[in-house]
């Protein structure tokens with residue numbers, strides 16, 4: 001059975017060093033959500049990725065994501081796919097030492113549903129009871 005990691009919203013992944021890469025579509029959504037033009041959003045909230053091939057969210061001086069607001073993501077409805085997909089669709093060796101997501105063995109059908117719910121902006125309808 002597959003293992004689904006259930007996020008506990010500890011926000012550790014919003015605080016550790018790294019970069020949240022942004023696609024053009026994500027910049028468009030984030031700019032609209034923050035009420036800024038895309039060029040103003042890029043100026044205020046992004047930086048070059050380390051490989052200089054794209055843009056990533058800016059960090060605060062302490063290394064946390066610029067959109068971490070206390071214990072919450074200030075752009076939750078439009079947060080980037082990279083944030084949505086961790087830790088189920090991507091992670092790194094030893095991530096469990098920092099991430100508090102609870103691993104659960106689930107049937108394949110439930111796993112697919114949980115993944116769609118966790119990683120999409122619009123959650124799919126609930127699985128009907130048989």
Ligand code: SF4
Nearest residue numbers: 014065067068073083
């Ligand atoms: S955009 Fe939101 S979820 Fe993603 S790293 Fe920043 S605060 Fe965390």
Ligand code: SF4
Nearest residue numbers: 007008011013099101
């Ligand atoms: S994915 Fe992990 S590190 Fe990020 S908020 Fe959820 S439990 Fe915490």
